[in-house]
Amino acid sequence: MDEIEIKRTISRLSHEILEKNSKDIDKLALIGIRKKGVPLAYRLQKKINEIEKVEIPVGIIDITLYRDDINNLKTPHVVHETEILLDVNDKKIILVDDVLYTGRTVRCAIDELIDFGRPKAIQLVVLIDRGHREIPIKADFIGKNLPTSYQEIVKVYLSEVDEMDKVVIYERENNHAQE
Amino acid sequence: MLKSKDLISIQSLSVEEINLILDTAKSFKEISDRAIKKVPVLRGKTVVNLFYEPSTRTRISFELAAKRLSADLINVSVNTSSVVKGESLKDTIKTLESMQVSMVIIRHSEAGVPTLISRWVDFPIINAGDGSHAHPTQALIDMFTVREKRPNFKDLKVVIVGDILHSRVARSNIWGFTKLGAKVVLCGPPTLIPKEVEQLGVSVTYHLEEAILEADIVMLLRVQSERQKANYFPSIREYSRLYGLNVDKLKHNREILIMHPGPMNRDVEVIPEVAESPSSLINEQVTNGIAVRMAVLYLLAQKSKK
Amino acid sequence: MDILIKSGRLINPKNNFDEQVNIGLKNGQIKYIGNKMIKAREIVDATGLVVVPGLVDLHTHLREPGREDKETIKTGTRAAAKGGFTTILCMPNTFPVVDHGTLVEFIILKARREGIINVFPIGAATRRQEGKELAEIGEMIKLGAIAISDDGAPVMDSGLMRRIMDYTKMFKVPVISHCEDLTLSQDGVINEGIASTILGLKGIPAASEEIMIAREIALCRTTDSQVHIAHVSTKGSLELIKKAKEEGLKITCEVTPHHFTLTEEAVFSFDTNTKIKPPLRTKEDVKAIKDGIKEGIIDIIATDHAPHTKAEKECEYGQASFGIVGLETALSLALTELVEKEGISLNKVIAMLTHRPAEIVNLDKGNIEVGKDADITIIDLNKDFIVDVNQLASKSKNSPFHGWRLKGSVWATIVKGKIVFRENSFKV
Numbered sequence: 001m002d003e004i005e006i007k008r009t010i011s012r013l014s015h016e017i018l019e020k021n022s023k024d025i026d027k028l029a030l031i032g033i034r035k036k037g038v039p040l041a042y043r044l045q046k047k048i049n050e051i052e053k054v055e056i057p058v059g060i061i062d063i064t065l066y067r068d069d070i071n072n073l074k075t076p077h078v079v080h081e082t083e084i085l086l087d088v089n090d091k092k093i094i095l096v097d098d099v100l101y102t103g104r105t106v107r108c109a110i111d112e113l114i115d116f117g118r119p120k121a122i123q124l125v126v127l128i129d130r131g132h133r134e135i136p137i138k139a140d141f142i143g144k145n146l147p148t149s150y151q152e153i154v155k156v157y158l159s160e161v162d163e164m165d166k167v168v169i170y171e172r173e174n175n176h177a178q179e
Numbered sequence: 180m181l182k183s184k185d186l187i188s189i190q191s192l193s194v195e196e197i198n199l200i201l202d203t204a205k206s207f208k209e210i211s212d213r214a215i216k217k218v219p220v221l222r223g224k225t226v227v228n229l230f231y232e233p234s235t236r237t238r239i240s241f242e243l244a245a246k247r248l249s250a251d252l253i254n255v256s257v258n259t260s261s262v263v264k265g266e267s268l269k270d271t272i273k274t275l276e277s278m279q280v281s282m283v284i285i286r287h288s289e290a291g292v293p294t295l296i297s298r299w300v301d302f303p304i305i306n307a308g309d310g311s312h313a314h315p316t317q318a319l320i321d322m323f324t325v326r327e328k329r330p331n332f333k334d335l336k337v338v339i340v341g342d343i344l345h346s347r348v349a350r351s352n353i354w355g356f357t358k359l360g361a362k363v364v365l366c367g368p369p370t371l372i373p374k375e376v377e378q379l380g381v382s383v384t385y386h387l388e389e390a391i392l393e394a395d396i397v398m399l400l401r402v403q404s405e406r407q408k409a410n411y412f413p414s415i416r417e418y419s420r421l422y423g424l425n426v427d428k429l430k431h432n433r434e435i436l437i438m439h440p441g442p443m444n445r446d447v448e449v450i451p452e453v454a455e456s457p458s459s460l461i462n463e464q465v466t467n468g469i470a471v472r473m474a475v476l477y478l479l480a481q482k483s484k485k
Numbered sequence: 486m487d488i489l490i491k492s493g494r495l496i497n498p499k500n501n502f503d504e505q506v507n508i509g510l511k512n513g514q515i516k517y518i519g520n521k522m523i524k525a526r527e528i529v530d531a532t533g534l535v536v537v538p539g540l541v542d543l544h545t546h547l548r549e550p551g552r553e554d555k556e557t558i559k560t561g562t563r564a565a566a567k568g569g570f571t572t573i574l575c576m577p578n579t580f581p582v583v584d585h586g587t588l589v590e591f592i593i594l595k596a597r598r599e600g601i602i603n604v605f606p607i608g609a610a611t612r613r614q615e616g617k618e619l620a621e622i623g624e625m626i627k628l629g630a631i632a633i634s635d636d637g638a639p640v641m642d643s644g645l646m647r648r649i650m651d652y653t654k655m656f657k658v659p660v661i662s663h664c665e666d667l668t669l670s671q672d673g674v675i676n677e678g679i680a681s682t683i684l685g686l687k688g689i690p691a692a693s694e695e696i697m698i699a700r701e702i703a704l705c706r707t708t709d710s711q712v713h714i715a716h717v718s719t720k721g722s723l724e725l726i727k728k729a730k731e732e733g734l735k736i737t738c739e740v741t742p743h744h745f746t747l748t749e750e751a752v753f754s755f756d757t758n759t760k761i762k763p764p765l766r767t768k769e770d771v772k773a774i775k776d777g778i779k780e781g782i783i784d785i786i787a788t789d790h791a792p793h794t795k796a797e798k799e800c801e802y803g804q805a806s807f808g809i810v811g812l813e814t815a816l817s818l819a820l821t822e823l824v825e826k827e828g829i830s831l832n833k834v835i836a837m838l839t840h841r842p843a844e845i846v847n848l849d850k851g852n853i854e855v856g857k858d859a860d861i862t863i864i865d866l867n868k869d870f871i872v873d874v875n876q877l878a879s880k881s882k883n884s885p886f887h888g889w890r891l892k893g894s895v896w897a898t899i900v901k902g903k904i905v906f907r908e909n910s911f912k913v
Contacts, residue, residue, distance in 0.1 A: 062206065064220075065218040065219070065220040065248075065477075066218065066219055066220070067220075070220055076180055076478075076481045078199075078202070078203070079203050079206040079207070079474075079477070080206050081205060081206040081208075081209060082206070082209060082210075083209070111219070112218070115213060115214075115215040115217065115218070116213060116214065116215070117214060190683070268800065268801065269799065269800075287801070289801035289802065289803045289804065290684055290685045290686050290755075290802060290803065291684070291686070291755035291801060291802040291803075292801050294754075294755045295755060295800075295801065295802075309685075310685055310686070310803070311685030311686075312684055312685035312686070313685070345685075347685055350683070350685055373681065373682035374677055374678055374679075374681070374682055374688065375678050375679040375682055376682050378679050378682075379682070379683070
């Protein structure tokens with residue numbers, strides 16, 4: 001995907017979110033999963049504000065402390081801050097992430113979210129769904145379906161952190177790029 | 180990633196390692212504001228508080244830190260008078276090793292004990308205070324607390340007041356603050372200033388008023404009455420007159436921030452009005468204590484094989 | 486001859502001898518020194534090796550009676566032989582303290598029966614070494630003690646020390662003083678300086694030793710007696726002793742190998758094998774000691790061999806016992822740190838380990854000449870000694886030198902004409 005495609009996809013996803021939750025927009029909150037989910041959450045917030053003239057609150061969640069592979073990591077992950085300043089009770093939380101793959105990251109985010117309270121509902125929006133689920137997790141809103149093999153890596157670049165907007169698939173061995 | 184499997188003294192930590200711990204602690208701080216103050220990261224790990232010296236606040240602080248990380252924590256308080264010289268120490272540690280604990284936090288009245296036991300086992304040892312040698316987590320808490328208020332250490336002047344000679348908190352803070360680039364000044368009677376201490380990159384003054392001028396932070400140390408009996412100073416009254424912090428002494432520097440590792444001797448090191456004033460960071464030190472200790476437990480748990 | 490030591494390089498500092506010769510031993514005495522091949526029952530080929538008088542140690546702790554778990558006269562003398570020592574003096578701070586004649590006799594008899602080298606007891610200066618009343622100094626000397634000391638502790642009461650010096654002088658033996666002011670050392674465990682500041686361990690200031698040395702010098706002047714200062718460790722102490730010698734007082738002093746090898750920085754690891762009294766001092770002090778050896782202010786090298794059990798050392802630094810073993814590493818340390826690194830002559834270093842200690846206690850030892858006792862040590866300067874504490878002959882293994890590679894090792898030790906140790910094994 002290139003910059004224009006990403007922009008259109010954000011726009012479409014924003015409309016879908018509003019459509020599905022039209023009855024309780026006031027209960028919505030976007031929570032971006034670190035790292036790339038965070039800028040995406042802010043982009044959705046901005047687009048939704050443009051469309052509906054309403055500002056959905058954004059929170060940030062760091063799932064490092066909830067990982068299931070914490071004992072097996074070769075290099076430990078740095079723990080960044082989780083910032084959820086809103087009260088999650090009775091809200092419709094929309095988790096935001098860049099790529100949905102095995103589903104483990106989202107499982108962590110759900111477990112951590114539940115420790116903050118009892119949301120009315122949890123929905124999931126992702127920019128890319130690349131398949132190969134290992135946990136029964138399904139996204140409610142998908143930017144693009146990208147069937148991939150285990151040999152491939154999907155990287156999402158966002159200008160807030162990477163100086164460009166792009167989605168690229170790499171081969172594991174020879175880093176052959178395909179946009 | 181921390182280099183050593185143990186945390187025994189600030190002396191052996193690099194600036195990068197200190198910053199890693201402080202940055203990690205920052206991320207852990209919000210967990211104590213949640214309704215459910217727990218994350219599952221150390222689930223199934225067993226942490227032991229092995230305290231040969233009595234302590235309430237440090238012990239509870241470590242206990243809360245471990246529990247908020249979902250670890251199982253055991254408190255072992257050893258009555259010093261019943262401990263036979265040396266042998267019991269090795270037996271105790273080896274017993275814990277056979278029970279497959281993940282980490283041991285040890286406080287002991289003798290310097291060098293954590294170093295000694297860290298050689299006998301391959302799980303992490305955290306020093307919660309060994310004699311007058313080191314108290315690394317307290318220094319990390321102090322550095323974290325200062326960093327929240329004054330992020331730039333390069334121009335910072337920190338004054339440590341009191342019984343430097345017998346203070347592990349002072350030693351660890353000297354290492355920590357000088358490594359991070361601050362200027363450290365020690366203040367106390369000559370009898371309580373260790374020899375050759377200037378070699379550590381600090382300066383010394385015997386007069387509190389002089390020390391406080393232009394200082395950003397003043398760190399007060401607890402003074403023990405036994406020191407008076409050993410003739411380090413003539414009386415608590417005279418000590419307090421010369422080195423106790425009160426409103427009058429602070430009048431030349433109202434911007435200064437006040438710290439104390441606790442527990443305080445009210446009216447000796449500091450009067451309550453000062454300790455409870457807005458310039459006091461003493462409560463923050465306690466709150467931050469848990470976040471910093473959580474960070475230490477988390478980072479060292481990665482060095483533990485169990 | 487019983488034994489002919491062939492073609493060794495004989496270094497006998499007492500008469501400045503340094504040549505390749507053959508040495509013939511018979512009936513426990515040296516009977517021949519020359520270039521002829523004399524007939525002998527056993528020929529020891531010492532080509533390429535250095536032959537010196539058997540080493541003499543004025544300061545050893547044998548721990549018997551009372552702490553045979555740490556060392557016995559038997560194991561201590563074996564350790565000494567392995568280190569090249571053929572004569573040792575043992576300190577009286579045993580349990581009970583050697584403070585009367587019976588115990589002096591006990592040590593002499595036990596050493597005769599179980600020891601493999603010459604052992605001479607030192608008698609205590611005060612009863613039970615309590616520093617309050619004189620011990621039966623005359624009786625002890627009559628029965629075989631050749632020096633008097635309360636070592637292990639100082640005699641804090643100056644008036645009493647004056648009496649000890651006055652009284653002992655009639656017997657013409659030295660009073661050996663352990664110089665430490667207990668009110669200054671208190672419960673200190675290492676040198677007071679940068680190490681104690683960093684480690685938070687209580688320090689012992691140099692003044693603690695220097696004050697007592699100044700005192701002993703003044704008392705020596707007052708009593709016109711013979712005083713030997715044990716284990717000197719500071720620059721200030723050496724300056725005092727130098728002045729005293731210039732004045733002509735009968736003061737001698739010793740240094741231990743660890744005090745010319747290690748500084749207080751060795752303590753940083755909290756290894757309890759660095760816990761010694763007097764403590765390891767600063768770099769300046771160690772330099773002053775080496776200079777003191779060069780200038781002759783320091784008369785002899787003595788080991789202060791102090792065995793302790795594993796339980797007494799494998800514990801908190803503050804709780805560990807003071808002291809390290811030293812008989813088996815002394816010579817090699819001297820060869821490495823003094824001869825090789827500082828360029829001090831082999832002759833001078835050997836002198837400090839042989840005839841000079843013997844002269845302080847009036848022993849006819851430390852001298853290879855026809856008619857003298859056949860106490861001989863043969864050294865291989867070309868063979869490195871890699872210290873392995875598990876291989877020490879001493880019962881205790883408390884040495885900070887484990888793993889050190891030292892230049893020169895003991896090849897053989899001969900006591901009263903008998904080879905007791907040769908090429909790494911005991912012959913008795």
